[in-house]
Amino acid sequence: MNAPLPPLRIEPFKVACSNCNLRELCLPVGMSNEQLERLDLLVGIRRSVPRGEPLFHAGESFGALYAVRTGFFKTCVASEDGREQVTGFQMAGELLGLDGIGTDRHTCDAIALEDSQVCVIPYHQLADLSRELSDLQRQFHKIMSREIVRDHGVMLLLGSMRAEERMAAFLLNLTQRLRTRGFSANELVLRMTREEIGSYLGLKLETVSRAFSKFQDDGILEVRQRQIRVLDAPALHKLVNGANR
Amino acid sequence: MNAPLPPLRIEPFKVACSNCNLRELCLPVGMSNEQLERLDLLVGIRRSVPRGEPLFHAGESFGALYAVRTGFFKTCVASEDGREQVTGFQMAGELLGLDGIGTDRHTCDAIALEDSQVCVIPYHQLADLSRELSDLQRQFHKIMSREIVRDHGVMLLLGSMRAEERMAAFLLNLTQRLRTRGFSANELVLRMTREEIGSYLGLKLETVSRAFSKFQDDGILEVRQRQIRVLDAPALHKLVNGANR
DNA sequence: CGCGAGCTTGATGCCGATCAATGCATGTGG
DNA sequence: CCACATGCATTGATCGGCATCAAGCTCGCG
Numbered sequence: 001m002n003a004p005l006p007p008l009r010i011e012p013f014k015v016a017c018s019n020c021n022l023r024e025l026c027l028p029v030g031m032s033n034e035q036l037e038r039l040d041l042l043v044g045i046r047r048s049v050p051r052g053e054p055l056f057h058a059g060e061s062f063g064a065l066y067a068v069r070t071g072f073f074k075t076c077v078a079s080e081d082g083r084e085q086v087t088g089f090q091m092a093g094e095l096l097g098l099d100g101i102g103t104d105r106h107t108c109d110a111i112a113l114e115d116s117q118v119c120v121i122p123y124h125q126l127a128d129l130s131r132e133l134s135d136l137q138r139q140f141h142k143i144m145s146r147e148i149v150r151d152h153g154v155m156l157l158l159g160s161m162r163a164e165e166r167m168a169a170f171l172l173n174l175t176q177r178l179r180t181r182g183f184s185a186n187e188l189v190l191r192m193t194r195e196e197i198g199s200y201l202g203l204k205l206e207t208v209s210r211a212f213s214k215f216q217d218d219g220i221l222e223v224r225q226r227q228i229r230v231l232d233a234p235a236l237h238k239l240v241n242g243a244n245r
Numbered sequence: 246m247n248a249p250l251p252p253l254r255i256e257p258f259k260v261a262c263s264n265c266n267l268r269e270l271c272l273p274v275g276m277s278n279e280q281l282e283r284l285d286l287l288v289g290i291r292r293s294v295p296r297g298e299p300l301f302h303a304g305e306s307f308g309a310l311y312a313v314r315t316g317f318f319k320t321c322v323a324s325e326d327g328r329e330q331v332t333g334f335q336m337a338g339e340l341l342g343l344d345g346i347g348t349d350r351h352t353c354d355a356i357a358l359e360d361s362q363v364c365v366i367p368y369h370q371l372a373d374l375s376r377e378l379s380d381l382q383r384q385f386h387k388i389m390s391r392e393i394v395r396d397h398g399v400m401l402l403l404g405s406m407r408a409e410e411r412m413a414a415f416l417l418n419l420t421q422r423l424r425t426r427g428f429s430a431n432e433l434v435l436r437m438t439r440e441e442i443g444s445y446l447g448l449k450l451e452t453v454s455r456a457f458s459k460f461q462d463d464g465i466l467e468v469r470q471r472q473i474r475v476l477d478a479p480a481l482h483k484l485v486n487g488a489n490r
Numbered sequence: 491c492g493c494g495a496g497c498t499t500g501a502t503g504c505c506g507a508t509c510a511a512t513g514c515a516t517g518t519g520g
Numbered sequence: 521c522c523a524c525a526t527g528c529a530t531t532g533a534t535c536g537g538c539a540t541c542a543a544g545c546t547c548g549c550g
Contacts, residue, residue, distance in 0.1 A: 077397050080486045085401040099397065101390035108397060127383070131376045138372070144389040145346035151396035152322050152344065152353060156330040158403035159447035163538070194497065202404035204539055209498055225497085225547080241325045408506065439529065449507055454530055470515085470529085 016040040017119075025093030025180065026067050027121070027143070031135050038133065042125040043067075048117050055096060055110040055118060062100030064122045068092050071116020072191040075099075076199070077108045086200040088150075089113075089174075089192060092181060095143055097123075113191040158202045161240075166201040167211040168239035171221075175230060186230035261285040262364075270338030270425065271312050272366070272388070276380050283378065287370040288312075294357040300341060302354050307345025309367045313337050316361020317436040320344075321444070322353045331445040333395075334358075334419075334437060337426060340388055342368075358436040403447045406485075411446040412456040413484035416466075420475060431475035 017028045018036040028036055046069065049055050055066060055073065073090040087108060090096055100106040101123065130137040157166050179185045190197070194205040194212075201208070215221040220236060222229040230236070262273045263281040273281055291314065294300050300311060300318065318335040332353060335341055345351040346368065375382040402411050424430045435442070439450040439457075446453070460466040465481060467474040475481070 077401050079401060079405075083401065083405045085397075085404045087397045087400050098390055099394050102387045102394055103391075107394050127379070127386070131379060131382060134372065134376060137376060141372070141389075142347045144386075144393070145343055146348075147393050148389070148396065149344050149347055149352045151393065151400065152330075152332045155332055155396065155399055155403060156322050156324060156328065158400060159330045159444065160324075160328045193495090199404065205497080206499085206540085207538060210538095213498070438527090450529080451508085451531085452506060455506090458530070 015046070017043055020069075022067075022069065022093040027095070027136070027139060029139050029142075031133070031139070035133050035135060038129060039136065042129060043119050043121050045120040046117055047120055048115070049073075049112040051112055051114045051116075053112055055112065055116075056100075056106045057109050058106055060106050062097065062104050062106050062123070064097065064120050065126065066096040066110075066118040066120060068094050068096065069117040069119055071118075072113045073110050073116060074113055074192060074196060074200075075108045075110050084199060086192075086196055087154075089200070091177060095147075098144055098147055113196075163201075163203055163207050164211050164214065165239050166203065167197075167208065167215070168236040170197065170201055171228070171230065172233070172236050172240065175233070186233065188228050188230075190226040190228060260291070262288055265314075267312075267314065267338040272340070272381070272384060274384050274387075276378065276384070280378050280380060283374060284381065287374060288364050288366050290365040292363050292365055294318075294361045294363065296357055296359045296361075298357055300355040300357065300361075300363060301345075301351045303351055305351045307342065307349050307351050307368070309342065309365050310371065311341040311355070311363040311365060313339050313341065314362040314364055316363075317358045318355050318361060319358055319437060319441055319445075320353045320355050329444060331437075331441055332399075334445070336422060340392075343389055343392055358441075399445075408446075408448055408452050409456050409459065410484050411448065412442075412453065412460070413481040415442065415446055416473070416475065417478070417481050417485060420478070431478065433473050433475075435471040435473060 016036075017023055017026070017039045018033060020026070020028070023029070023036070028039060031039065047055075047066075049071070058077065068090050070092060073096060074086050075088045075090065075096065076084055076086045078084045090110075096110050096118065097106065099108055126136075126140070130140055157169055161169065174188060175185050178188055192200075194208045197203075198205045198208045212221065212223045216223045218232075218235070220230075220232045222231060261281075262268055262271075262284045263278060265271070265273070268274070268281070273284060276284065292300075292311075294316070303322065313335050315337060318341060319331050320333050320335065320341065321329050321331045323329045335355075341355050341363065342351065344353055371381075371385070375385055402414055406414065419433060420430050423433055437445075439453045442448075443450045443453045448456075457466065457468045461468045463477075463480070465475075465477045467476060
């Protein structure tokens with residue numbers, strides 16, 4: 001963490017969409033270099049969010065979207081009484097803040113689960129540019145649409161799956177997204193607590209813990225704290241799909 | 246139904262966004278008359294969907310969005326094994342098909358729950374036009390964003406509410422939307438079966454039925470088949486909010 | 491070392507699922 | 521018009537999965 005700074009050194013490239021290693025996952029998908037240069041002009045600012053700190057809160061006025069550069073976030077909504085629900089976990093290349101467009105206010109909290117960095121994308125500038133660049137417009141629409149589809153998947157999970165099936169679906173989703181980012185498909189480190197997993201899946205933390213233990217007993221996982229090794233991915237798939245009915 | 250046709254009569258106005266009574270709820274929100282005329286050019290086609298029939302199916306290739314003109318729809322997703330989940334109910338002025346933008350295929354089924362009519366909005370033309378009309382672009386973004394926020398609300402419901410709370414939230418949501426459309430706030434006719442309500446709320450139809458009976462016993466509702474009269478809306482609000490914790 | 495946050499594990503209880511029977515409205519054909 | 525079938529809804533009895541309550545455990549950290 002607090003290692004001494006390396007000898008003074010200039011960043012060889014301006015950090016920008018055009019040479020970001022996430023550009024195949026993020027907003028720039030499908031854009032030419034020329035177009036990317038235009039995008040670079042709006043995504044100049046970056047912001048660091050220490051672990052545990054909010055990127056934004058429900059109720060704050062909305063002005064920008066955020067692309068996760070490094071780190072990991074959760075988003076959660078709350079009802080008037082204290083009920084809370086984690087609505088998603090976001091990792092590198094994913095967009096935060098889409099909820100704010102509809103009412104010009106954020107409707108959920110976004111909290112960093114580890115020290116993180118995001119790119120700030122001023123919404124109105126993005127809208128302006130996407131009126132010029134149809135590829136950007138198209139990609140932005142796709143991202144919003146996929147968020148809707150993702151939410152429908154969570155609704156299916158919450159509405160019709162039992163505890164272990166939810167856990168299996170959750171783990172497969174995480175490994176899938178990590179694989180897309182070039183990480184191993186069967187080693188993962190959970191960035192969130194059992195309670196946060198439970199909130200996301202509509203379960204209590206004890207139930208999450210028991211599921212982990214069960215999976216370990218069954219030889220499906222190796223669980224050491226938040227270090228998870230997937231030993232039998234097909235078994236997880238079977239839980240999500242073939243198991244019932 | 247099969248009443249004799251009225252004497253031959255020309256529609257006094259071309260049926261179009263610019264003189265649609267839903268224009269304050271639908272895509273045209275915030276657009277000038279001049280802009281509306283441009284929108285009219287793409288929303289020429291209408292389509293009738295008889296009760297029980299699909300507007301589109303999951304897997305079909307995506308080409309257009311649909312605005313409900315009259316009638317009532319449900320959307321549902323299914324997993325590979327037979328699990329089904331109703332993800333929403335759509336009424337006049339609401340948009341269907343947003344899920345298809347992300348992958349160019351629809352990801353859910355949209356089924357008419359009564360004889361319905363929709364306006365067909367070819368997506369690519371809409372995208373083109375919204376690059377010219379920033380008000381249209383803005384409204385389209387808002388609609389997508391609100392859909393995401395709505396889904397988050399359902400996730401909260403599914404993840405953290407008990408049966409009667411879910412039912413109360415569902416009924417309040419319906420009456421709220423009917424009120425927006427100028428209908429009475431306490432008389433409603435359910436367009437869907439108990440089973441469909443249950444699927445949406447993550448409950449079994451028996452549980453839905455019992456909740457209706459309970460509400461009736463408690464003097465909160467008057468239930469006759471699918472005819473519902475809300476007698477005590479505050480009680481429903483208390484169930485959703487103040488009840489627990 | 492001791493403290494606390496996060497996690498595991500066990501015992502018990504409750505809510506809603508499941509199973510089953512009946513009721514009721516609508517439609518169809520004799 | 522009745523007899524019967526069909527789809528949807530209600531209601532009761534029982535069961536089971538997960539929540540809840542309650543200890544203890546583990547690990548990181550001041």
